[in-house]
Amino acid sequence: MTHLAGVKSNRVRLDDVEAEASYHALEDAPQPSCTTSARPQCQRPVDDSLPPPTLPPHSIQEAVELSVQCFDILHNTSSKAVNPPKSHVKLPRSNAICTSHYTWWSFVPVFLYRTFRKPANFYFLTIGFLQMIPPISPTNGVPLQFLPLSIVVLIDGIFAAIEDYHRHRADNDMNDTRCLRYNVTSGAFETAAWKDIVVGDLLQLQDNDVVPADLVVVATDGQVAAGCYIETKSLDGETNLKLREPLLQAQFDNVAEPDIAAILNGLEFAHDQPPTPNIHVHRGAVHCRMPNTLSVDAEDNMVTLPISVQHTAWRGCKIRNTQRIWGVVAYVGVDTKLMQGLKIQAMKQSTIDSVTDAQVILLVAMLVVLCVVGASLHTTWSTPALPSYLGRSAPDSPFIASFFYFLITMASILPITLNVSITAVKNLQGYFMTRDKDMFDSDRNMPMQARNKALNEQLGHITHIFSDKTGTITCNKMDFRKCTIRGVSYGNGTTAIGRAAARAQCTPNNSTDATDEGSHDTPVIPNVRFQDQRLYADLDGASGPEQAKAIRWFFTHLALSHSVLLDARREFAASSPDELALVSAAKYFGFAFVERHPGSIIVQLAQDGSSETYYLLAVFEFTSARKRMSVVVQSCNASQDVVVLSKGADSVLWPRLRSDAWVEATKSHLHGFATEGLRTLVIASKTIALDEWERFYAEYQLAQVHSAERVEQLQDDMEDNLTLLGVTGIEDRLQDRVPETLELLSKAGIGLWVLTGDMQETAVNVGYACSLLTNDMDRYIVNAHTCPTRISLLHHLDELYNRLVGSASSFTSHQAAIVIDGTSLSLLLHGKSTRTDPDYTSTSTDALHFLRVALLCRVVIACRCSPSQKARLVELVQVHCADARTLAIGDGANDVPMISTAHVGVGIAGEEGRQAVNSSDFAVGQFHFLARLVLVHGRWNYTRVAHLIGFTYYKNIVYCMSMFWFMLTYSAYSGALIYAVFIQQGYNLFFTALPIIAYAVLDQDVPANIAMALPQLYHVTGRRLFDRHQY
The missing domain is CATH 3.40.1110.10 (Calcium-transporting ATPase, cytoplasmic domain N)
Structure with missing residues (x-):
């Protein structure tokens, strides 16, 4: 690139005042005439064999280097506010990424801090310190509680260290990747590490290169005239290529080459939004002075050109089918779309985990009661009652010391191994689930994926399934x-x-199926x-x-x-x-x-x-x-x-x-x-x-x-x-075995909701085709034609509710189906999006009119439904039905809000990318795998985990109550130990832990074929094997 050797650096750093002034100059600039900017001029015959004229690459590079200075504004100005937000007025960020949680010197303190922030670990740590106080210690001041606690913490630490080590290696490999960056000193493109890239750098990328930072594409050179292809698979899972346009190259068709440097020398860029994870939206502008050779109806020939997503290439994308591109860095590091999209979503918690957390509080209350009773009896027994005539008072009461003595002695009523056991069991369950050959999709070479193993057992008591239609059914x-x-x-x-x-x-159907016949002169494609x-x-x-x-x-x-x-x-x-x-x-x-x-x-x-x-x-x-x-x-x-x-x-x-x-x-x-x-x-x-x-x-x-x-x-x-x-x-044909799958789920007592963007007639006929709807059902239609106003809609829903409630038998009510359109849902759902929306408002009472009707129906079909309405319907059931456990399944980006909102989200790797899979808790290749996932693995895991938790509590309570009974009955309330100290410590950690783990991983109360043949077992098992009443 010797032709750039004589170019001097024009890069400048603007302070906040200069940045704000540049922004106002951009807003006040005259707008271009449409003659030039609105459309290309058709003034010459078009030769279809030739691409549109493009600028020679060398002149583009030289001109673009002069424009690098303008990108320094990106860190100092936001085109939305007069006073830029603090997040835009700061030192330049680094392009280095760090996904690890620890460093070599911070691992021990940070890991211990995170570990003992957990209430259970802090509780046992406190018990260990109390054991070091001889007057109240049953272990003569030896903190034996630290032995099992240290083993549990050590196991967690080893896993955390290994996981973080792999993160460090991946980060280093990424940060040390090399790319071509223009060096203004040498006047040539030189290799530089990704971590050294900063905002305003000019990069040159070649075919199959991965984009190292968020770029604005300014010029291209390849088989695509004035454009380039990018692959966004790493961002949204889509494998199809996308065309990107160079921001400036198209403006130079009729401009003499010497004028181009003058144009770019006066460029100013501004972006209209802070960093966001949305890869489909970007707004900004470039303000430049055009030469007199162009017809621009503005003073001093100033034009403002909008920057859109069509001019960008985000970090993680791959350049495809294009020889070279040149781009200027707009966002780096954590500000890039890729890193913004990696922000952790709110973790979902299974119902059993929620109940378990509540039981810990009850166990602590039970422990306090036992300690108070034991300490009170011991104090009464050990304090002599002196005659009054002696004129002396009794010695000080030992109640406090006795209370802590009993607390230390019976501390194991809280199972120290419960969390570790549950984690180990769920990971092993996920391992066997992913290796189930009956859920392997040979067409896509894809096994079932357990992406959130914390919800394994939640699959075992689902009450409502919300399904997309297109690509799912x-x-x-x-x-x-x-x-x-x-x-x-x-x-x-x-x-x-x-x-x-x-x-x-x-109904009669005289039509015959269409074959792939056509005109003999036209080939079938x-x-x-x-x-x-x-x-x-x-x-x-x-x-x-x-x-x-x-x-x-x-x-x-x-x-x-x-x-x-x-x-x-x-x-x-x-x-x-x-x-x-x-x-x-x-x-x-x-x-x-x-x-x-x-x-x-x-x-x-x-x-x-x-x-x-x-x-x-x-x-x-x-x-x-x-x-x-x-x-x-x-x-x-x-x-x-x-x-x-x-x-x-x-x-x-x-x-x-x-x-x-x-x-x-x-x-x-x-x-x-x-x-x-x-x-x-x-x-x-x-x-x-x-x-x-x-x-x-x-x-x-x-x-x-x-x-x-x-x-x-x-x-x-x-x-x-x-x-x-x-x-x-x-x-759009039905997937294989969809009718059989829906029938199984219905027999399992699960309510089925199909949410689609298709027309009402299409949705209804698909419902009949997949046996979701039958002629035996009472079908109720609610749409904008039957209920054009809010009042008529609410009146109609009330009539339906009274009709269903007044049915002679519950069997009739379960054989009803309701079909509602998006217009009616808009009247019912007034609030904003979902609870994660910052402008969220609570569900209106209008929606409850629909909900009480829908809960009496076996099938609900919502047509012309938007993604936000899908999520609102899921949330409507979750919020207002305390016992409801929802599962949402879909295959596309429009299903992500629904999948994220449901208690369990299942993604299907379909034709529209992997957005749904990336947002899901479990992923499958075909819809019919859902039946086995729920009825077999869900039921097995729910039964296993419920028995694991119940057994763990039971064995600890039995162990502690036997000691408490001995202390009260046979040791004069002294708190004497019935078991040796090391037996106490080994009871939870070794003697009783492994058998129940093996049971919770491998037990099958019924074989898989029986669970599929008798889906009614799912409904029976799902009646709370472990809850507050069982406890």
Whole structure:
């Protein structure tokens, strides 16, 4: 890199005043004209074989080095506040990470401090010190209690030291990893350790390099023109590649190379948020002076460019299919997304552990009572009653000394080995659970994972299971099956779910299953199972030019509106199986997505082999709150008009549509698709004039820098008054053995709740297909159509409750099912998110109207349900049902709030990454493994741990009460010992500890096949083997 040798360092450190002034200058800066920033100019013919022009890498490096100075602002300013928070005004952080708990010199004091903060350990430590006081010591001042205590502490210390040693090694390996960093002194890129990287450094990364810190990508060099691919598997578990755009490179298409250094020399960066673990959101801005060669309608040619997540590469990501990238460090060390996401979540505690903690308090109270009784009797016996005529008083009472003597003698009524025994047993149970071959998923080569072994026995008394549908009950492998375009429905046959639902409802079904037939001229490709020759005929004009045009634009929409990428093998890589199916369908019908560049997408037409380039002007991303996605495009080969392409849920897009003639027919087709269990998406668009778009984009760019709320409002305004193009129908098949699994869980007495974002008809028919719903059930529907207002909703729920309570038998009430939609849930659940939300408010009484009805039903189905609503429903049951024990199972990021909220969270390693697995307590590869996990291992572990705790308390109480009885009956209340001292110490530690541990690990009261064949045993066993009453 000799071309950088002559570059001088322009890096500066701004003090707080300068940083704040820079921020205000950024906010007050004039905004750019949309002519330059809103869209690329289409002024020359497009050669599809050539990538968009890019700047030579050497000039990018030289220019970027001059911009490094601006990143020093990152530690000194926040673009949200006039007075920056203290967290932003501090010395630069180190990029070194430390996940270990101890150092070589702090291990002993810190470990002992943490150990004796536990009440049980502190209690036995105190008993040991009391034994050293001869007047009250039954051991003649010898602290024999320290022997078993030291053994227990030593075992814990060895495990802690080994675990922390491995953390140290991993940290050192990570911190000493090398990367290329630009040295302003030598003018070249040199290797540097990750731990030495600081904010503002310019890094060069190559293909397959791991990103060492959170970067803003400023330039790239690779097969992807003006862009790079990154893999985020280490952050979110997703294996599909993601495209990132260089922040500055796209601005230089028409700028002379000598002017670029002048542009970057005046850059100023500001970020709009402190470090957060959210890898999908980032806002900031760069403020720069553009040369006169660009048309910028602002004084002094100043422009403000927004920084979004599309310009970032987070620590832990891997650069893929890209020769080189250059990036400037924005966050380091603990401020990076990766380290922010490693913050420890609140630990879950099993019900038995909670009861055990309460029993310790009772045992202490019992011990105090015994000591008071013993000391009182001893004092009475040993204090002589002197005659009054002697005129002398009795000697001082020995009550206090006797009390502590009895306390030391019977201290072992609290089992010193209980916590160690429970920990050892649960770890061994987890070991055998993970090696159960009947829960091994051969398709993914994945065994069952016990990620939180503290909850092993909690699986044994679950009362309610909350399950996602897509990817949990179904495979999450989507096939394009049907569509309706401009009021005409295409696609023959029905789905497996549709046939199963029809059989369950005893309704006639004359449709035949679709085979993978199509036009003889069109090859069959993955993710498409379509059969209907009429579509090909209409595409050729059989139903008139308007329908042919609508079909062409419908599939062009599918080819443009997505986030799918092409990997090195030219295969589609998608984060969503739905998008993969839609893009595959577009290709199947001759509208193939063939290339994506930052700012443009190329679609190839099979009809004549030509390609058409569309400029990608803006993307309004899909979120669980928006339930839709839109892209704004402009064809370079057509007029200058701009087109907005939207797709999303019918509940969201339907109110945004124009009143076209084919809307009602499309509604009917959508309902038909849903009754077959197909997942539906509404496809719509609208055309706007170029000047209207430029006015919108000017305001949109400003909002991106300063206001997330304004961004959402502008997106809503643009996604209105849309023209309906059609609806897609995508099949998602049931996983293997789902009906049998749900039937087993239902027979075990567990309430089943299915929470999905699909339409009501889709959810209901999937319920029939998997035997969750039957014709014998009374099915109650609660939605926005039947109950449009809060008052009518509450009145309807009260009627349902009275009807269920008034049933002649409890059997009838258990054969009821309720279906409720997201709109109704929004009326009922008024509070904020979950209790972990800082703005959380308690559940409204409206929700209790629904809860009391739901608890009387065997099945609850919630459709059009958002992630936050899923979590609120789980919490609703937990908070208001004292005996409820909830389990939530899901496979995607939208299930994480529900999984984290439930008493037990189970993640499925599905098609949408490992977010659910990473947040779960247990992980499985298929839904049907849940039955064995709960009915077999859950029941076994609950029985074993309950017996372990009961036996441990029993043996200690029997041992201490026998000594107490001897002291009262045969030793004149003196506290004389019946057992030798070493027998006392060995009783808990050696003689009685190992047998019960072996029992609690290996015992099987019934074989696994019997537990699966008779799920009713789970309900019987789950009736509290160990609780306060049993104690």
